[in-house]
Amino acid sequence: MSASKKITRRNFIQGVAFTGAAAVFSPSAHRAFGYESPNDRPVFATIGLRNQGWAITSKSFKFADFAALADVDANVLGANVEKTEKKQGKKPDAYKDYRKVLDRKDIDAVMIATPDHWHTKIAVEAMYAGKDVYCEKPLTLTIDEGKLIEKVVKETGRVFQVGTMQRSESGQRFLQAIALIRDGRIGTVKKVTCGINGMEGSPVIPVASVPEELDYEFWLGPAPKVDYRALPEMREGYGGGVPLYSNCHYSFRNWHEYSGGKLTDWGAHHVDIACWALGASDTGPSKVSPVEYKLPVEYKDGFPTVNDQYNAATEFKIKVDMPNDVEMIITSEGDNGILFEGTEGRFFVNRGKIVGAPVEALKDNPLPEDAIEKVYGGKVSANHTANFIEAMNSRKQPISDVWSHNRMLEICHLSNISMRLGRDLKWDPKKREIIDDAQANSFLSRENRKGYEINM
Incomplete structure (x- = not known):
């Protein structure tokens, strides 16, 4: 160049x-x-x-x-x-x-x-x-x-x-929600509920021929070597049509080998906003408890006993002990979105609405003019790529940096580990490890398949 x-x-x-x-x-x-x-x-x-x-x-x-x-x-x-x-x-x-x-x-x-x-x-x-x-x-x-x-x-x-x-670009209501909390509109936050929906399990998915156009070996990459599985029914509208059930395209989020189900899919959105609002983007929980949950297949020692069906949790209610005695609930029930509850009120926000008495009160008592910009840290970018390029110029990290993302994603990962093992997990947010549980700590990492190690 x-x-x-x-x-x-x-x-x-x-x-x-x-x-x-x-x-x-x-x-x-x-x-x-x-x-x-x-x-x-x-x-x-x-x-x-x-x-x-x-x-x-x-x-x-x-x-x-x-x-x-x-x-x-x-x-x-x-x-x-x-x-x-x-x-x-x-x-x-x-x-x-x-x-x-x-x-x-x-x-x-x-x-x-x-x-x-x-x-x-x-x-x-x-x-x-x-x-x-x-x-x-x-x-x-x-x-x-x-x-x-x-x-x-x-x-x-x-x-x-x-x-x-x-x-940023789909977040104006979420930025307003954080501004409401920072301005004390619901008093001291005591509880936040993240509704992220559940998912359906799958029927038994048989071994099938790999589509001619797909390099399945390379698609698996760092993941364990397994047979390609798919049912013949097609799901249209997703890149030209893919199997309705498979262990590959579209359905990969439903397998712990490749993803973390709804906890790391929608959880990566709503738990992120919740942590940002709570000022917990540089810390973590003290405890994660699987109150209620349903796994679609039988597990032993934290691993699914079969490999022919989806294995990520289909239903769940996770209780997370956050700093300052805030209780976070991550649930598959109810409306998709975030409910903030404080000593002086409550309100609900998702991508389509922000509702509740504190929101209605804005008509007579609006937020300060610069409240949203203070949350964002400057002029709000209506496009995530624009914010990325601004950061490329300044050589400063963008609005969704790896540190805040990883801190919130730790909650989602720990939630999955707690369900896989069927027990509460105590977390040390400074050492970033599970306390007094060697088996649970073994799930904090995963070895890449030979030939697909990270080149450093």
């Missing part, structure tokens, strides 16, 4: 930061900034393109040019290369192996939207390759992976945005 290209990309990033996100979103944004040439904009690549991978890519064309895309499914890769070419007028290079993306010196940042079990390996290797990183939530498969990512971010100085968009 020439020195002139480096300068023009830097100027683009500064344009976003200094002009403000609002200007970037207008239809004439590129003309206003004078960035008609691809050389004037930062160069991105996306690794993992199904569903959310395309979603974050398509939202980023305003701010960056995509030089490369990578996916282990040839059909998904080809379709997204075609869509990207139509969007930006230039065809990106296509790779099955993400390492070829990391070898490219012209790529400034990567966006990672693979299944969760791949996140840490790709993210760490990307940072060591000199790339800034945007990675989808949940960031990690285990708690120790989070510690490793923090170490590498600090060591390399790379900018790292986690894709928890409730902190």
Whole structure:
């Protein structure tokens, strides 16, 4: 990459930061900034393109040019290369192996939207390759992976945005909720309930032939080697149709081998906002208790005894002892969203509404004009990528940094461990380990399959 290209990309990033996100979103944004040439904009690549991978890519064309895309499914890769070419007028290079993306010196940042079990390996290797990183939530498969990512971010100085968009582009109501709490509108917070919905179990899923377009061995990657399983019924509308039940596309979140069920899916959104509101983004709980829960298969010593059905919890009620005697409940029951209860009131917030007496009272007693900006730490970016690029310019971490994300995700991971083992877990938030429980602590990490170790 020439020195002139480096300068023009830097100027683009500064344009976003200094002009403000609002200007970037207008239809004439590129003309206003004078960035008609691809050389004037930062160069991105996306690794993992199904569903959310395309979603974050398509939202980023305003701010960056995509030089490369990578996916282990040839059909998904080809379709997204075609869509990207139509969007930006230039065809990106296509790779099955993400390492070829990391070898490219012209790529400034990567966006990672693979299944969760791949996140840490790709993210760490990307940072060591000199790339800034945007990675989808949940960031990690285990708690120790989070510690490793923090170490590498600090060591390399790379900018790292986690894709928890409730902190910005889908988060205006959530920012208002935090502002209400910080302004004392419900007094002292005593309880917060995160409704994240449950999930259905699956029938027995038979071994099936691997689709011709899919490199299933590479899809498994760091995870244990197992047969591909799928039922013939198709789920349309998800990247062109995938099996209704499988241990791969779409359904990977329902298997502990690749993800953490609803606890790390929706939990990564609502528990994050709850911790942010409580001022607990740099600490953790003291105890996690599985009050009620249902696992879809039998477990022994924390591991499922069968491998032909979904194994993540389908129903649950988890009690979490948070700092300052706050009780957090994570439940599959009720409305999806967050209920805050304090000594002087309560209110409920989700992506569609914010309701309750403290909200109604804003008509006569509005929040201070700068309340939302104080929560966000400055002018609110209506696009998560814009915030990422602002951070790339300042070399400061963005609104969804790895440290706050990992602290809240520890609660979700511990909740899953507590259900798998069927007991309460006492947590040391300073040492970041489970107290007096060697077996439970063994679940804080997971060894990558041979040949898929993290290259450091």
